[in-house]
Amino acid sequence: MAYTRKDVSTLTAAEKRRFVAALLEIKRRGEYDEFVRTHIEFFVPDGEYGLRSAHMAPSFLPWHRQFLLDLERALRRVDSSVTVPYWDWTRDRSATALPWTKDLLGGTGRRSDHRVTTGPFAYATGNWTIKEGITDEPYLTRDLGHAAAPIALPTRSDLDGALADPVYDTAPWDSTSRKGFRNRLEGWGTGSGSASWRNHNRVHKWVGGVMLGGASVNDPVFWLHHAFIDLQWSRWQSRHRGARYLPARPPGPGDDQEGRVVARQERMPPWDVTPEQLEDIGTIYRYA
């Protein structure tokens, strides 16, 4: 029986409370910080050596799909009623409304040091100490909207621009791919100007604080954001019937990307799972 991931704006008070409680429990057990470490370890950029499975690569979407499933399984071991809600940032665009309320994720950071001081993940609660960080402060930080030089969340139109692309991904299968649904959604642009933050990447910037860095998983909004990104993959599949994950086959000898991207039927580290196996998750969960 597939379970349902809900829009965060539709959660009941009890659903919010149980989601938060499950997060705090896996944090207490030390499981949560494993997710933070995994995400840091698998951020291999496309200008350096090695296989890229999580970012700047076709498997950006299946990698984060499996990552979400692992987190969700950990939460459901604590409370089998819990699923990861999604944050539709094309609709919930206020820095003071859901998901930034005291009964869910808490609000933006204070002006002086961006420390989050409200909600269940505030440092003073003692329940959410950052252990795996790029910087040394032990508290969660946010700068919603980037107050010093405000930027806007991506719009419905920005997202539609990605969804309209009928091809999943294109060579060179990295952050410089100009066409293809994957990079239009992941959001790598050119290296200058605010236009270089698009869709997925732009949301990381808008939230700011730890969400902007390599240890972004430390902010629980990471999961709500990525559930919404994951939903876009399903929407894209519905819009373009029969369109599949690409590349179908590994880039061959002489191709600069040989051995550096995960093809449809190849194993996607760190899991023993292929992108093909993650293209249809209808038997596991669905989005409401």
Added chain:
Amino acid sequence: MSVSVGGVPVGGEALSPVRPGPVRRTRRDALRGVFGAALAVALVPVVAASRPTRSGADPGDTAFDETYRGRRIHGVLKGSWEVTVDGRPLHLMRRADGTWLSMVDHYRSYPTALEATRAAVDELSPGRELREADGQMGQMHMGQMHMGGDHGVHA
């Protein structure tokens, strides 16, 4: 050593994406680089603010050393960039288009290492410092866990 054209390093063997093979940059190399750079900073007297080191054809191409928004930023291109902010390592990553991103500002890139470093400082609010040890995990994460090493992460 790479040369730089318009801020985009080209022709640097150590920087060029290569087909699969051994990861050449070992954890020990990373540590040596990090601590070497930190030591170098510690030994250089602070004599001037915002004075770029002119060791390349153009300032900032192969090295920089300045005070930016009250923080000392130092970088040397040694195959890859070794950068410190207030003496603590900031890992930079290179994109396929030759631009740079840092572990602090991880979801966009900048044309030069210096700009990526300044952008990281822009995001460090007062009181936030890079981690002395954990800042290296970016340096070490690449390939470590696939090669039987530890995960390059310090809890």
